[in-house]
Amino acid sequence: MRNTLGGLRPRLRDRPMITDAVLATLLTAAAVLFAHGSAPAGAPPGPGGPTGTALALITAGCLATALRRLRPFLVLCLVVLLDVALAGLSHSGSLWLATLPLIYTTAAHRGLALSLCALAVTFCGRIVSAMVRGDLGDWTAHLLMAALTVTLWSIGRSLRLRRAYLSELRDRAERMDRAREADTRAARAEERSRIARELHDVVAHHVSVMTVQAAAARRVLASNPDGAREALSAIEETGRAAMAEMRNIVGVLRTGPAVPAERGPQPGLREIASLAEQMREAGLPTCLRFEGGGSAEATPDGVPPLPPGVDLAVYRLVQEALTNSLRHAGEGASAWVTVRHEPGELTVHIEDDGRGPRAARAAAARNEAVQGEAGGAADRGRAAAERIGHGLVGIRERVALYGGILRIGPRPEGGFEVKARFPLKD
Known part of the structure; x- marks a missing residue:
């Protein structure tokens, strides 16, 4: 059972229209049942039911909520107009249920100005519907619906602000990562340039010395073997010094994270x-x-x-x-x-x-x-x-x-x- 629910949630998250269609169907059923349980305004006491036109208006308004993610404000305006038309038929319809998910969606996915307009349209539509039906005196029901509407609007705004805050944090983290990568690349380029300069100085100096000493040894090889031997010894010492210095310079490039670099003092x-x-x-x-x-x-x-x-x-x-x-x-x-x-x-x-x-x-x-x-x-x-x-x-x-x-x-x-x-x- 748990595995089934775990696999169903990602599918519903990827297909929001299915969730909205289910919600619209449930709202339609609840609104129709509520309409059958209420009598028309001004009718004599006794059981009464909605007319075919009223049922059509209720069904159309509730099913329209399936499009709440696409055009929440337009759908909300449509539902408010249908609620006013339903009031004109002297029916105390229940389309106010359909306005609740729409006001929440507008506040959660649209800007502050549009969400405030949606809140104002909702309140104006309910006032007009109450005036048409003649039930402005029922302040308890009006206050309850107003409190529920404002609560859902506040929840939607809070979620939108939270999403915006998290998005800003992600963007800031990405910018910091890019800046860190740029600094790392610049540091690597600077280090490569420094190592290139160091290698040039070391190689140019020692090779020049060895070349001169080798030429001197070649000239005196026949006439002064001891002098040639000293020159060759100097060439050997110079070569060893060059290798040691180059090893100190380049060794840091081949040092792994687990092997500490052997850094000798710089000359x-x-x-x-x-x-x-x-x-x-x-x-x-x-x-x-x-x-x-x-x-x-x-x-x-x-x-x-x-x-x-x-x-x-x-x-x-x-x-x-x-x-x-x-x-x-x-x-x-x-x-x-x-x-x-x-x-x-x-x-x-x-x-x-x-x-x-x-x-x-x-x-x-x-x-x-x-x-x-x-x-x-x-x-x-x-x-x-x-x-x-x-x-x-x-x-x-x-x-x-x-x-x-x-x-x-x-x-x-x-x-x-x-x-x-x-x-x-x-």
């Missing part, structure tokens, strides 16, 4: 010394100076602790600039790294005195073509364009992220420089 200002030493081993003499607190020394002790983001940005800036110097400065070039701390500001200056591997060829071509100063400026511009690659463009984004100012370009006395200023808060 910063204190690792610049090892970076300079690595450049010296690769063949680029690098001088490192830290200025701050009235002293200049080769250790970062005079520089106060930096925010983690600025600390990493400074390291990547020095790493990318020295990598470019190693790659483009040419033979016999030297580099200088100066980190200066001032009140409210940190300045990082990387410069080299290299002319580039193509400087000699550019000078020869310039002399042969007799291009003068304009040709020299064009050559310098092409050389500077070669030095500014994707890595320094990414560094520009890092510096701008922390409100810094970055200058990249050739030095007036020759060579290349990268200079950044980071604002520091107290």
Whole structure:
């Protein structure tokens, strides 16, 4: 029995016209029985029954309630008119039963203005019917019907407001879900961009160092086996360092929910010394100076602790600039790294005195073509364009992220420089 009722309810919910037709049939039967039990107004005492016209009006009004979900207000107006016509036949009809589900449906499924109009039409129709029948003095019945009508109207309005409130909650939840998904996508895109920048810096630096060391080992392999062995050892150490750093960066992408990520400390200002030493081993003499607190020394002790983001940005800036110097400065070039701390500001200056591997060829071509100063400026511009690659463009984004100012370009006395200023808060 319970399974039968459980399967019947969804079917009735999906087919509301069946429920309305059953309700209309029950209202018709109740109204007809009520009409047979009442005598016509003004008739002598005794049993009396409704005429065929009155029965037709009662049946039409009650069966019309089957359309209450489609046009509740129009059906209500029709029923009120039929009730007035029934009163004109001097019959105390019972169409007021049909107005109850209609007033409830109008209040539950239509706006406030239309539901108030339906309430007013119902009361006006009953007043007119009572006046036509001449039974305005029966205040008890009128008050009972008015109270029942207002109660059903209030229940319908409450259900409509509740549905509107639940719908607003659902819409708000959907909007929050969409906003959360958008934030998640933005965070993923930002993280992918950050990892791409980190990988570029790591790979470009270490591969450049390994390439230079491999070339040096190849040159001295026959004449100086011990030197070649040291270069190969340096290549091995550089490769291991690159693999370890890339594993730390990419490891978070392959970490499952049950495996905690192994997050090593990010490189910063204190690792610049090892970076300079690595450049010296690769063949680029690098001088490192830290200025701050009235002293200049080769250790970062005079520089106060930096925010983690600025600390990493400074390291990547020095790493990318020295990598470019190693790659483009040419033979016999030297580099200088100066980190200066001032009140409210940190300045990082990387410069080299290299002319580039193509400087000699550019000078020869310039002399042969007799291009003068304009040709020299064009050559310098092409050389500077070669030095500014994707890595320094990414560094520009890092510096701008922390409100810094970055200058990249050739030095007036020759060579290349990268200079950044980071604002520091107290």
